[in-house]
Amino acid sequence: MSRFRNMCLVTGTADPQLAEAIAKCLDVDLTNAEVSRFPDGEINVKINSDVRGSDAFIIQSTCPPVNDNLMEILILIDTLKRASADRITAVIPYYGYARKDRKDEGRVPITAKLTANLLERAGADRVMTIDLHASQIQGFFDIPVDHLYGSPVFLDCFSRLKLKKLTVLATDAGASKRAQAYARLFGGELAIIDKRRVGPDKIEVANVIGELEGREVIIIDDMISTGGSICEAARIANEKGADRLFLAATHPVLCGEAINRLKKAPVEKIFISDTIPVDINDFDGKIEILSVAPLLSEAIKRVHMNMSVSSIFEQAN
Ligand code: R5P
Numbered sequence: 001m002s003r004f005r006n007m008c009l010v011t012g013t014a015d016p017q018l019a020e021a022i023a024k025c026l027d028v029d030l031t032n033a034e035v036s037r038f039p040d041g042e043i044n045v046k047i048n049s050d051v052r053g054s055d056a057f058i059i060q061s062t063c064p065p066v067n068d069n070l071m072e073i074l075i076l077i078d079t080l081k082r083a084s085a086d087r088i089t090a091v092i093p094y095y096g097y098a099r100k101d102r103k104d105e106g107r108v109p110i111t112a113k114l115t116a117n118l119l120e121r122a123g124a125d126r127v128m129t130i131d132l133h134a135s136q137i138q139g140f141f142d143i144p145v146d147h148l149y150g151s152p153v154f155l156d157c158f159s160r161l162k163l164k165k166l167t168v169l170a171t172d173a174g175a176s177k178r179a180q181a182y183a184r185l186f187g188g189e190l191a192i193i194d195k196r197r198v199g200p201d202k203i204e205v206a207n208v209i210g211e212l213e214g215r216e217v218i219i220i221d222d223m224i225s226t227g228g229s230i231c232e233a234a235r236i237a238n239e240k241g242a243d244r245l246f247l248a249a250t251h252p253v254l255c256g257e258a259i260n261r262l263k264k265a266p267v268e269k270i271f272i273s274d275t276i277p278v279d280i281n282d283f284d285g286k287i288e289i290l291s292v293a294p295l296l297s298e299a300i301k302r303v304h305m306n307m308s309v310s311s312i313f314e315q316a317n
Contacts, residue, residue, distance in 0.1 A: 004028060007304050008051050008085065012060035012072040015277045018093065018293060019059040025297035031056075033079075035072055043072055045079045056085040057128075057300050062096035062115070063276040064255065070096065070115065074122040081123035089126040089303060090119055093275035093292055094223075094251045098133035101140075116140035128299055130275055130292060131222045131250040134174070146309045148299055150250035151185060153273050153290045158186055158218065161246070167191050167215040169237060171229045179220045189215070193233050213241035223251035224272065227258035231265045238266045246271065252278045252289075262287070 004026065010033045011019030023030045032048040058080070060073040073090060080088050097111040112133070119127060120143055128146040132138065138145040166188030170179035172195040183190040191210025198204045219233045230247050237245055245267040252272040254262075262270055263283065270287045272278070280287050295312070302309050 004055075004301070004304055006054045006086070007300075008054035008056040008080075009300075010047070010056060010058045010076060010080065012058065012069065012076055014060045014063060014069040014072070015093075015274075017277060018061075018274055018291075018296075021291060021293035022059060022297045022300065025293050026301060033076070035076070043068070043075050045072075045075050047079055047083055050083075051080060052084040054080075054085045055087050055089075055304050056080045057089045057091050057303075059091045059093075059296075061094035061276055062092055063094050063251075063253065064096075066096045070118070074118055077119070077122040077124050087125045088123060089128055089300075090124040091128045091296060091300065093130050093296065094253075095129045095132055095137070098137055101134045101137055112137045113140045126303065128296070128303065130273075130295070131178070133222055146299055146303060148295060148309070149181070149313050150273055150275075150292070150295075151182060152313065153250075153292055153295055154182075154248055154271055155185075157271055157288060157290060158182075158248075161216075163188070163216040163218075163244075165214065165216050165243065167210065167212060167217050167242075169193065169210070169212065169217050169219045169233060171195060171219060171221045171233045175221050178222065182218070182220055188218075191217075193236065195229060195232075208236060208240060212237050214243050216244040216246075217242040218246045218248055219267075221249045223253050224249045224258055224262070225253040226256040227254070227261035227265075231261040234265045234267050244268055248272070251275050254278060 008031045009023050010031050013035050034046045036044050058076045062070045097115045100111040126144045130148045131150045138147050168179045168183040168188050169191045170176040176192045180190050194207040196204045217237045221230050224230050246269050247267050248271040250273050273290050273292050299309050
C-alpha cells in the first residue's frame, strides 16, 4: 500500500523513463495506463485501474514530437477526468510552444497561451513545470502553476567544479534574470550577450556586457534547441579570453544542428537535465545529464500533502 493515499502517477509516451524515476523516488507504482495509436495515427488511452477520487499526476513533457505529446497529455487529462479523478496535475517538465509568449509583430499567434487554454479546457486542475521560457507564462493559466527552478539540479555539479573566478554568462537579455540568480547562488559575476535573432536558427551578436577575460565562465540558458545561441556564446567567450568554459541548460531540445555544434563547441563540459529524453553518443564524457526526478518527486509529494513548494528553493535561489 502506497504511503501516499490516493496518489496516482500516470505517464504518456514522451519519457516513461523519467516517470519511472519519479515513481521510484516517491516509492509508488506508476498507474497502468496504455497509450496507443489507432491505425490512422489517432491516440487512444485506457487506464487499467480504478482512479476514482485519486490525486492524479500526469508526467509528460511537450517535447518533440511536440504535437503528439501535447495531444497525448490532453487525452490523458480527459480520460482521468471522465474516470472521476479528484484532482489532475499536469506535470510538464518541459513546456513546449512557449517561445511565442507575446505578439511581437502583427498576425502571429501566442502559442504559450493557446497551450495553457487547451490544458485548462481539457480539465487540468494544476500545472507543474520547470524553468518556463518566460515565467510570466504562469499568468496564462487561471489554475495554480508550480513553476520549479532547475537550479537545485545543477547545484552539486557546479559546486564540484570549485570555480574561483566564476562569471555566469547569459545568452541574451531574456536569460539574464536566470543567470543573475545562478551568479548570486554561486558567488560569481554576471555577463550578458546582446543577441538578436535574425531567423529561426540564425542569430546575430552585437555586444557583450561584462568581463570574460581570464574568467571561469558558465553559459546558462533555459534550453538548447538548435544550439545556435549557446554555441555562439561559447565562441564569443572563448574569443574574449575566458579561462574555462562550461555550458548549462535545463531543456535539451537538441534539434537541427545542435549535436554537431555542441561537439565542436570550445567548452570543457556541457550540463543538461533530463526534462527531455536524449540519446547521446560519441561525446566522450563532455555531456553530463542531471536528473530532475528528485526535484519533481519532492514537488509532487508536497502538492499531494498540501505542503509549501516554494520552500524547496529557499536555499537554491
Ligand atoms: C531564447 O530566447 C532561448 O532562451 C534560447 O536561447 C533559444 O531558444 C535556444 O535556441 P537555439 O538553441 O536554437 O539557439
